[in-house]
Amino acid sequence: MRRNVRPTRYWHLGRLQVDSSPLKDLPVTNNGESRIKHCVKYELGGGYRLVTVQTDKVVAFCFAGTHDDTDRWLDSHGGLTLGKGQDGAWEPVYKSPSIDDPIRRAPVAASTPLLERMENHRVDRLLEGVPATVVRKLATFELVATPEQLESACRGIESIDRRVLVYDVLCLLASGNRQAAESRLDLELGVVTEIDDLSGTELLAVLDGDQMRTLRVGSPDHEKWLQSFARNAGEMDWLLFLHPEQAAVVNADFNGPAQLSGVSGSGKTCVAIHRAVRLATARGDAQVLVVTLNRSLAGLIQRLVDAAAPDESVRCRIKVSSFFQLCQELLAEFEPHNTRHYADVSWKLNEHIDEVFREYYRCWLNNDSANVLWPVHDSLVAQGICAETYVREEFDWIRSALVDGERSRYLSLERLGRRIGLLEDARKRLLAGLSAWEAKMWDIGVTDYEFNMVVILNCSQGVLPPDGTAKEEEFRHGCKLYVAMTRARDELYLSYSGEPSQWLDIDSKSLTFMEWTGVVALRQNLVTVPPASLSQLQGDSTAGVLQLKGREFLYVPDARGLSLDAIRKIDDLVDGIGLIRKRQRVRWRNMMTLHEDLETKPSTRLLFGPVIGVEVQERLQAITRATSAGKPR
Structure with a gap:
């Protein structure tokens, strides 16, 4: 196909140098284009498109690619207009066409609050005349701000022009494109002049910019470039x-290390x-x-x-x-004898790293080395967080940020991007737990793989991102998904059962949704059920959640969000043995016996206390109702 497409495309480019109206013979696409002002799209043949921005004096060649690539480019460059910057050079600017048709940009996570990502004097000019209530809302955006959140926050701005300006600048800033955000503000302040407002003489004087190069029609450079590309490119x-x-x-020559920064596509x-x-x-x-x-x-x-x-x-x-x-x-050069240490599966036990970590963290198989982490665990569970995942992520961060001899710095190091702050005692416990984990994991490591085809399973609602993840930290799982997706060389499939993850937009033009039967011929003897989650119970136990003793129960998702006092009461009183004193049960063998006594014996509720007793009773009632309804526990 490629051999058929290229001559057609280059023939069109070759025609541009000899025709007084160079684009007149290129067919315009059937559908108009409203995402970019003055945009005209042309068919280049073979499924390719050319995107231009045209006025009566200028034709800007913006993008050439396949139909799908062109559509994605237009989505990510909606609102594009051209202007002359303060330095006299071409400068792209992004501006919403109207309040009802705002530009959209995917937000990226950052370590600084949104309003601190631009100089103070620019923020002051941006927010001139904006009500204090709106400013306070905008000041709450820290790690991530979505276009929908920004639209909602800006509705309190009465002036339509100011509302569009504030939204545009902050949307671009939230997407990580600070240069575009500043250019949009400069357009409003008159520092940047839009192409429609430039005279013919002014247009001829505009210089080449960072992202745009001028080739004047008829100039030697223009003819030389077109001839070369039409013939050889x-x-x-x-x-x-x-x-x-x-x-x-x-x-350029530099005296030392140099860093080149720029937005995607620069x-x-x-x-x-x-x-x-x-x-x-x-x-x-x-x-x-x-x-x-x-x-x-x-x-x-x-x-x-x-x-x-x-x-x-x-x-x-x-x-x-x-x-x-x-x-x-x-690693192969310096540690040829340790190559087996860098695989996802342990060479001794043939267990996956996730299974080994669960065994370690929950102190299964008579290994209590993770008990040091218990005070950290119950504190996180009380805040509705999946402590097991949180601690493992913290382990990964410590190992990647600090070498062995520097880990004591972790006790006072600022941790950006984590919702739950960890005091020094908790950090000491994490370091001790990490040492025990590394000792257990000496024979297991992690390495990178890449494959011709990658299928990422279980991209389902409640799994991606996992239930129990702090909202502010869901982006971490998005980063992991991104890394997994980049392992695919040729084909990538995101598979789910039930409802798809909230990140898989069914209306997206970037994804194609289909049944597996439309991809491969499925042999029925190979069809299996959706992948099971890691077991919440030790070994092959089929006991329900209420059959667990207190500490075992406090590891499962049903315990998340209980108050710290309730967690400590359950850990202390549901000890797996039980105790009866003066014909009254004062300790319980498992959560089921506790549930039965809370329902029938006022003395049990008194032992837990009036507030904690009700809290635990209501939680156990909810578990019982869910179990009766057939929901998996």
Whole structure:
């Protein structure tokens, strides 16, 4: 297919250099385009589209790609308009067409409150005349702010123009695009001039910007560029094209490490590739390493390096690797005898790491080393948090942030992005628990894998994100889903049973929903039930939740949200043995016997106290009702 598509596309590009109206022979797409002002889309043949922004004096070539890629690009660049910035250069600006048609951007998690992500003087100008009640609402947005939340918060702004401005700036800021947020404010302040307000003379004087390059029709540069691309360009040439601002970074010399920042699509990868080629070319013996997130991207970068390198002598001195692949190579070099330590499944027990952690954390198999974590556990459970997951995430963070000799710093280190603060005593317990976990896990590690096809199971409501996760920290599970998705080289399937996860939007144009029978021919003897969750009970026990003793019960989801006093009473009095004193039961063998006495014996409620007794009784009643209704416990 690719061989059929490319000549058609390049033929169209070749025609642009000779025609007085260069786009007149390109068919316009059937559907109009309202997401971007002055937008015109053209059919390039073979399923490809060209997106332009046109006025009577300027044609801006914005994007070329397949139908689906073009649609995604338009969704992520809705509200785009062109303008001249303060420095006299082209500058893209994003502005909602109206209050009823706001721009949408996916929010990204950040470690600073929303209003602190821009300079104070800009925030002051943005919020001029905004009611104090609205400002207070906006000040509450910290880690993540969705477009819907921002729309709701801005409804108290009476001026429609100011409401649209505040929404636009904060929506762009929440998406991590600070440059676009500042440009939108500058447009309102008159610092940026929209393309419609520029005269012909002013348009000719606009300079090339960070994201836009001008080729004046009829100029030698314009003809040379079109001729070259129409005759010789392939996909790699388009991906490797540099504008002058990018070329300046490629050719710059730095005295030490340098960091290149930019929004998605700004050309950071392109700059890195050209810079690697320049360094390898300039120094005949230089070895250049390019490291990226995953193997799929490493493969693409390797192909781009192969296309950009002038000859094999340069190409062979540029190594492209994923981060995890590099780590694997180093581990194999320095610890060849320990390669079995870096797999998801233990080589001794053939158990998955999740199963081993549950055994450790809940003190199964006569291993009580995790008992040190109990005060942390009951405190988190009292706040409705899944303590087991929370503690494991904290273990992962400590291990990745601090080497063994520096872990004492954890006792006073600021932990951004966690809703529940941990005092020094809790942190000491976590460090002790982590040491015990690492001792148990010496023979089990984690490494990176990538496959031609990846199927991620159980992307269901209540599982992704898991029930019991603090709302402010759900993004962590989104990050894990992202990493799992990047393991797929060619095909990715997100499978669910029942209701799909709230993150799988059935109306999304990026996802295709279908039955498994529409993907593969299922053999009935291989069809299985949805994957089971890790057992809440030790071993092969089939006992219900109410058959558990107090501490066992306090590990299961049904205990989340109980008050700390109730947790401590249950842990103390439901000891798994029971005790009768003066014909009155004062300790209980399991939660079922406690439930029966709370229902029938006032003395039991008095022993727990009037408030705690009612709280525990109502919780046990709810469990009983759910069990009677057939809901799994």
